[in-house]
Amino acid sequence: MSGTGSVGTLRTLNSFAIDIMSIRNAEDLFWYVARNVVGRLNFVDCVIYEADPATEELVQVAALGDKNPYGRTILNPLRIPFGEGITGRTARTGEAVVIEDLLSNQNYIPDTQPARSEICVPLISDGRVLGVIDSEHPEAGAFGPAELEVLSTIAAMTSAKLDLLAETERSEQRYRDLVQSHAQLSAETETRKALEAQLFEARKLEAIGRLTGGFAHGFNNLLTVIAGNLDLVGEHRVPPEVGVFLGDARAAADRGANLIRDMMAFSQQMRLVPQPTDLNALIAETWDRNQKAFGCDVEMAFEAGTWTVAVDPSATEIALVNLMMNARDAMEDRGTIRIETGNLVCDDVARRTRGLDLAPGRYVRLSVTDEGMGIPPKTLQRIFDPFFTTKVVGQGTGLGLSMVQGFVKQSGGSIIARSGPMGGATFDVYFPAIDPDVNESLT
Numbered sequence: 001m002s003g004t005g006s007v008g009t010l011r012t013l014n015s016f017a018i019d020i021m022s023i024r025n026a027e028d029l030f031w032y033v034a035r036n037v038v039g040r041l042n043f044v045d046c047v048i049y050e051a052d053p054a055t056e057e058l059v060q061v062a063a064l065g066d067k068n069p070y071g072r073t074i075l076n077p078l079r080i081p082f083g084e085g086i087t088g089r090t091a092r093t094g095e096a097v098v099i100e101d102l103l104s105n106q107n108y109i110p111d112t113q114p115a116r117s118e119i120c121v122p123l124i125s126d127g128r129v130l131g132v133i134d135s136e137h138p139e140a141g142a143f144g145p146a147e148l149e150v151l152s153t154i155a156a157m158t159s160a161k162l163d164l165l166a167e168t169e170r171s172e173q174r175y176r177d178l179v180q181s182h183a184q185l186s187a188e189t190e191t192r193k194a195l196e197a198q199l200f201e202a203r204k205l206e207a208i209g210r211l212t213g214g215f216a217h218g219f220n221n222l223l224t225v226i227a228g229n230l231d232l233v234g235e236h237r238v239p240p241e242v243g244v245f246l247g248d249a250r251a252a253a254d255r256g257a258n259l260i261r262d263m264m265a266f267s268q269q270m271r272l273v274p275q276p277t278d279l280n281a282l283i284a285e286t287w288d289r290n291q292k293a294f295g296c297d298v299e300m301a302f303e304a305g306t307w308t309v310a311v312d313p314s315a316t317e318i319a320l321v322n323l324m325m326n327a328r329d330a331m332e333d334r335g336t337i338r339i340e341t342g343n344l345v346c347d348d349v350a351r352r353t354r355g356l357d358l359a360p361g362r363y364v365r366l367s368v369t370d371e372g373m374g375i376p377p378k379t380l381q382r383i384f385d386p387f388f389t390t391k392v393v394g395q396g397t398g399l400g401l402s403m404v405q406g407f408v409k410q411s412g413g414s415i416i417a418r419s420g421p422m423g424g425a426t427f428d429v430y431f432p433a434i435d436p437d438v439n440e441s442l443t
Ligand SMILES: Nc1ncnc2c1ncn2[C@@H]1O[C@H](COP(=O)(O)OP(=O)(O)O)[C@@H](O)[C@H]1O
Pocket: 322, 326, 327, 330, 370, 372, 373, 374, 375, 379, 383, 384, 388, 389, 390, 391, 395, 396, 397, 398, 399, 400, 401, 402, 424, 425
């Protein structure tokens, strides 16, 4: 065969050895071998097949010459069962063959361009046939020992590279699996940590609640006795200065009663009498009654037609006043408190996006927003803890929000506090709406 001079061959094989390093996948490799190796060595044609062990077939993956007029696309890749024809037999036996004259060979399957001689070498790794390189020539006796040696060398280099590519793919896959399972593990750990924190928080509150609840009950009874006796003394005629002392004692007993009421509320032991309530009306009345006590502006934005809720009206009023007092304290008497209401259907989406810990259903939201200093993230985690306060002694008991949360929970609702880095805070309270049918029978 012409052009396979030994210097040219050596140079082609050398550059193959270098170029092969940068080839990244099997497809590129097959085309490179067909065009830049076999092609450059002046073989007139070349077809490379890859073995498909699942179907026991050779599948044409690259070609050079007249049999491949479509560039790098093979329109109808030829599939040859192992054992069939010359290439199929090479795939089965794993042995290279040179056929001097195809006219006298009964295994030859002629195609559109009949040839006279053929050379076929297997791509082998670990005793497994990965594919076949095949070349035909229109003249008889075109291939001899020199061509066999060259093509066998090319086949050996190609097989080694195919092995390397497969190994690279396997380790990349292992790496991807590892990354994925690591991510999964991290997510699971995160979820567990969050659940544990929630559980811890719930247990802590439950313990404090039980303790305070028991204590508050006992103390409330004592206060009732004290207040009752003070009232009895007051019914007698007493010197005016004694009357002043009595008045102070009575006021202190009342303050004590308020404190106890908040403690019972956060331990969810408040005596509640829920009634069908129009929140918008209740908020307006609360504001009317307490307006004087607040030295700041209030803006109301009520959604018309909010659903009726079942709440204890006086506890709701206390809760609202608590939130408004906190808002006022945060603003140091400047700025506007905004009170909003709105309906919400709580479904899975709302639960996820709003972080609501509510059973699915219909709720009415009451939001109190202020323009105060805001709540730093660290503080935000603790504001509902009983006795947590950032206020100076005498100004805060740390029971306000605990009361609100206890009451809201006892009413089947939920409360969420939000605050951004720019200051200002919002408390969203959700009360369950009354079922429309029940609603009708109640009103
Ligand atoms: N609107 C608000 N803006 C900023 N901080 C707030 C707000 N509401 C509550 N807080 C924080 O939460 C803490 C606890 O509130 P609370 O339970 O009502 O107790 P107290 O008002 O007696 O301190 C407050 O001391 C304050 O640090």
